[in-house]
Amino acid sequence: MSIVRTRIAPSPTGIAHIGTAYMALFNYAFAHKHGGEFIVRIEDTDRKRFVEGAEQVIYDALYWLNIPHTEGADIGGPYSPYRQSERLRMYTKAAQELVDKGHAYYCFCDAQTLDAMRTEQQARKEIPRYDRRCLHLSAQEIERKLANGEPHVIRMKMPDNEIISWNDLIRGFVEINTKELDDQVLMKSDGFPTYHLGVVVDDHDMKITHVIRGEEWISSTPKHILLYQYFGWELPQFAHMPLLRNPDKTKMSKRKNDVSIPFYKEKGYIADALRNYLCLLGWSHPQEKDIFSLDEFISAFTMERMQKTGPVFDIAKLNWMNGKYIREVLTMDELMRELQSFLPSDFPKELLPQIVPLVRDRLVTLADIESLTDFFYRNLPLTKEALIPKKTTVEEAKQFLQVAIEQLEKFDEKDWVATDMETAVRNACDARGWNRGAFFMTLRVGVTGKTVTPPLFDTIQVLGKEKTLKRLHHAMGILAA
RNA sequence: GGCCCCAUCGUCUAGUGGCCUAGGACGUCGGGUUUUCAUCCCGAAAAUCGAGGGUUCGACUCCCUCUGGGGUCACCA
Numbered sequence: 001m002s003i004v005r006t007r008i009a010p011s012p013t014g015i016a017h018i019g020t021a022y023m024a025l026f027n028y029a030f031a032h033k034h035g036g037e038f039i040v041r042i043e044d045t046d047r048k049r050f051v052e053g054a055e056q057v058i059y060d061a062l063y064w065l066n067i068p069h070t071e072g073a074d075i076g077g078p079y080s081p082y083r084q085s086e087r088l089r090m091y092t093k094a095a096q097e098l099v100d101k102g103h104a105y106y107c108f109c110d111a112q113t114l115d116a117m118r119t120e121q122q123a124r125k126e127i128p129r130y131d132r133r134c135l136h137l138s139a140q141e142i143e144r145k146l147a148n149g150e151p152h153v154i155r156m157k158m159p160d161n162e163i164i165s166w167n168d169l170i171r172g173f174v175e176i177n178t179k180e181l182d183d184q185v186l187m188k189s190d191g192f193p194t195y196h197l198g199v200v201v202d203d204h205d206m207k208i209t210h211v212i213r214g215e216e217w218i219s220s221t222p223k224h225i226l227l228y229q230y231f232g233w234e235l236p237q238f239a240h241m242p243l244l245r246n247p248d249k250t251k252m253s254k255r256k257n258d259v260s261i262p263f264y265k266e267k268g269y270i271a272d273a274l275r276n277y278l279c280l281l282g283w284s285h286p287q288e289k290d291i292f293s294l295d296e297f298i299s300a301f302t303m304e305r306m307q308k309t310g311p312v313f314d315i316a317k318l319n320w321m322n323g324k325y326i327r328e329v330l331t332m333d334e335l336m337r338e339l340q341s342f343l344p345s346d347f348p349k350e351l352l353p354q355i356v357p358l359v360r361d362r363l364v365t366l367a368d369i370e371s372l373t374d375f376f377y378r379n380l381p382l383t384k385e386a387l388i389p390k391k392t393t394v395e396e397a398k399q400f401l402q403v404a405i406e407q408l409e410k411f412d413e414k415d416w417v418a419t420d421m422e423t424a425v426r427n428a429c430d431a432r433g434w435n436r437g438a439f440f441m442t443l444r445v446g447v448t449g450k451t452v453t454p455p456l457f458d459t460i461q462v463l464g465k466e467k468t469l470k471r472l473h474h475a476m477g478i479l480a481a
Numbered sequence: 482g483g484c485c486c487c488a489u490c491g492u493c494u495a496g497u498g499g500c501c502u503a504g505g506a507c508g509u510c511g512g513g514u515u516u517u518c519a520u521c522c523c524g525a526a527a528a529u530c531g532a533g534g535g536u537u538c539g540a541c542u543c544c545c546u547c548u549g550g551g552g553u554c555a556c557c558a
Contacts, residue, residue, distance in 0.1 A: 011558050046557055111556075118555095127483055127554070153556050171486070180484050180554080188556040195558050219485055219553045240486080242551095247492085249550060277493095280506085284494055288505055307487095307494075310551065314492050317507040327520070361520040372519095426516080440516035452518040 004036030006210050009043045009199065012054035015260040016061035018313070019214065019244050019252060022278050026241060027212045028067045029294075029301045036209070040072035041202055042083045045192040055083075061261035065271050066294060071206075079206040084198050091193035094201045094231065095154045095186055103230045104186055106142050107134040107155045130155065130183045154187035156196070156223065164222035169210070169239035169303045176222045184223050196220060200227040203236060212239040215310070216251070239303060242282045242310040252313055268342055268365030269318070273325035277318045281311040291324060319364050326363045332356065342366045348377050354462045358454035372454075376462060379471070380449025382478050387445050389438040396434075398479050400442040403428050405472050408465070416465050418457035425457075446475035 006027040010020045024038075031038040040062070042055055059074050071077025081087055098104035107130070109117075118128040135157065137145075145152065158181045165175035186197040193201070203211060218240050228235050246256035253259065264274055272294070279297050280290065283305055292300070326335060336352055343349065347370075359372040374380065388397045407425045411417075429439045444456050447468055453459055460468050 009558085013558080043558065049557065107556090114556085125482075129554085151556095155556095174485075176485065182554070185556050190556075192556085194556070199558090214552090215486065216552055216558090242487085245551080251552075280493060282493090284505095288495060290493095290506055304497095309487055311494090312492060314507070317493065320507055323520090359519090362518070364519095422516095429516090436516050438516090444517060450517090454518085456516065 002207070002209055004031055004034035004210060005039065005206065005208050006031040006036065006212055007039045007041050007203070007206065007208050009041045009202075009213075010058050011043045011046060011049065012051055012058065013046070013049040014051045014054055015254070016054075016058045016262060018257075018259045018261055018264075018278075020058065021061060021065055021067070021261050021274075022244055022281065023213060023241060024062055024067045025065070025275060025278050026283075026301075027210075028069075029298050030210060030212060030239075030303070032298045033301050037070050038067075039077065039082065039206065039208075040069040040074075041206065042073045043195065043198060044083060044085045045188075045194065045198055047190065047192065057262065061265075064265055065261070065275050067275070082206075084193070084202065087198075087202065088191060088193075090201055090205065091187065091197055092191070095193070095197060098156070098186070098227075098230055099154060101230060102157070103226075104154050104156050105135050106137070106146070106152050107183075107185070108137075108145055108150050108152045109134060110151065132183060135183075151189040153185045153189050155183040156186050156227070158183050158223075159226070164225050166221065166225060166235075166238055168218075169212075169237055170242075170306045170308060171218070171240055174218065174221075176219065178222060178226070180219075181222060184220075196223050196227070200224050200231070200233075204228070204231070204233045208236050210237045210239060212241060215240045215243050239306075241306070242308055244281065245310045245312045247312055247314075249310070249312065251310075257313060258315075266367075268367030268369075269322050270325045270330065270338060270366070272329070273322040274318065276325070277321045280317075281313070282307040282309075290321075291329065323364045326366070327361050332360075335360065338366055339369055342369050344370050344374075346377055347373070351376065351462060358458050358462070362454070375448040375450055375453065376459075379474075382445070382449050382475055384478050384481070386449075386451070387442055387475055387479055389441045391435075392438045392442070394479060396438070397442045398476065399432075400429075400434070400439045401446055401472055401476050401479065403432070404443050404446075405469060405476070408460075408469060408472070411465065413465050416461060418455075418461040421460060422457040443472075446472050 008020060008024045008027055028038045040059070044050055044055070055073065059072070062068065069075070071079065071082065073082040076082070095104060099106070114130070117131060121128045134155070159178045162178045163175050164178060165173060168174050184196055185194050187193055221238055225235060244252040246252050248256065250256070258264070265271070275294060276291060279292070283301070285292060285300055286305065330338065336356055339352070339356065343352075355373055355376055359369065362372055363369065388394060404425055407428050408421060410424070411421055425443075426436070429436060440456060441451065444453055445451060447456070447460060447463065
């Protein structure tokens with residue numbers, strides 16, 4: 001039994017797509033489950049869509065998500081190169097072999113010719129398909145055209161009526177008749193292979209044992225199987241994963257969803273939370289757990305538990321998952337480390353260990369840190385109305401502040417402890433028979449400038465005596481104005 | 482449209498012929514804790530298991546048809 005080897009084969013056409021991460025995650029898990037290798041191959045054969053730097057964005061995204069590969073275009077490996085643009089010779093050789101064996105043929109039709117042909121076919125309500133006009137070119141004619149340097153592609157000669165089947169690890173038995181298939185272009189006129197040739201040649205060369213990819217590839221799998229047969233190569237196992245969906249159930253797309261992995265990183269999602277969430281799409285833990293580590297995923301993972309239906313990517317559940325990771329999975333140290341890149345420049349870093357515990361349960365994303373803590377280091381604008389809760393008069397509000405100030409002033413810096421101050425202030429409030437809600441709200445707004453804050457006295461403790469009293473006096477001034 | 486894939490609460494899912502008067506999670510709603518918000522705790526609503534036929538003593542589970550959704554039909558992957 002050979003070593004399990006899986007791969008993802010992204011195209012560097014722009015963003016690092018969440019769907020790529022999804023495929024990577026399951027390929028990675030399957031490989032590691034079986035003690036195998038997970039590799040990243042770059043399929044950059046479409047020079048029109050090639051985007052400079054896109055490749056690195058993909059690696060960065062995968063490393064961020066902690067889905068590392070052991071072989072790839074960035075780190076090399078025993079089957080280098082891992083970039084298709086650097087493997088052109090192999091495709092040329094393979095295509096030539098197919099031509100020699102009669103499984104492929106030269107085609108000199110240009111784009112206009114093919115367009116016209118398709119238009120006609122559609123007008124006749126036929127399925128658009130190459131009509132094989134170049135298949136019947138004589139050997140001499142082909143030779144002459146090639147000698148003339150005429151642009152050409154190499155097409156696969158599909159069998160007319162052959163049933164191709166395979167046992168999909170996720171779908172089970174699947175069969176497709178070759179009569180449904182077109183004479184697929186294998187080599188483009190620019191000398192680059194199409195996906196179909198490239199993927200088969202490379203997966204074979206790189207000894208890929210399990211092709212785990214999106215459902216969108218099901219209908220072209222017969223082409224690949226045929227190619228393996230023509231080359232006389234051993235077939236890999238195929239597993240076609242469900243496709244991530246938009247809320248309207250269509251294939252997850254940029255238009256209807258945030259599909260860029262860096263987007264989630266920048267928005268303050270925890271890599272492991274996103275990973276954990278992705279695990280739950282199309283797969284479920286045998287014990288119905290929601291929260292589990294990557295390692296646990298690997299050991300619990302089996303293809304049998306894969307769902308065939310495309311799951312909708314639900315940001316609401318991701319948000320819950322992220323909050324869950326922030327408050328329960330990450331240690332305080334880990335959280336503070338994750339928070340670093342989300343702290344505004346005026347954030348007092350030395351206070352981080354005191355501030356974070358106060359807002360931990362309130363963070364949904366790491367980026368929430370600023371809006372949740374700004375009053376610690378910024379004097380927020382105060383209005384008179386904000387200081388006066390419902391059913392409270394200006395005079396009462398003033399008294400609230402006056403009493404709070406009196407109480408707090410009794411505490412020295414060294415006795416500036418939340419619980420003690422709270423007791424004293426609350427007692428003062430109760431002694432006067434005031435409504436606690438109103439009283440504390442005025443106090444809260446006076447101290448922070450906000451109606452929603454962490455526990456008031458913990459906040460006051462972190463703020464310190466000087467700042468707290470200064471703000472309360474300022475609030476007093478506003479009420480007096 | 483042809484072909485292919487799929488079909489359990491709004492969403493993610495459990496369920497592999499009887500344990501299901503269908504379980505969990507998110508979200509929603511209500512309640513509790515609380516000086517705010519959040520957390521936490523408790524509870525509720527929420528799927529006649531897409532529909533109709535079979536098979537079976539018995540179907541969410543097996544088969545067929547229909548319907549619905551998705552994918553794919555490029556010198557893009």
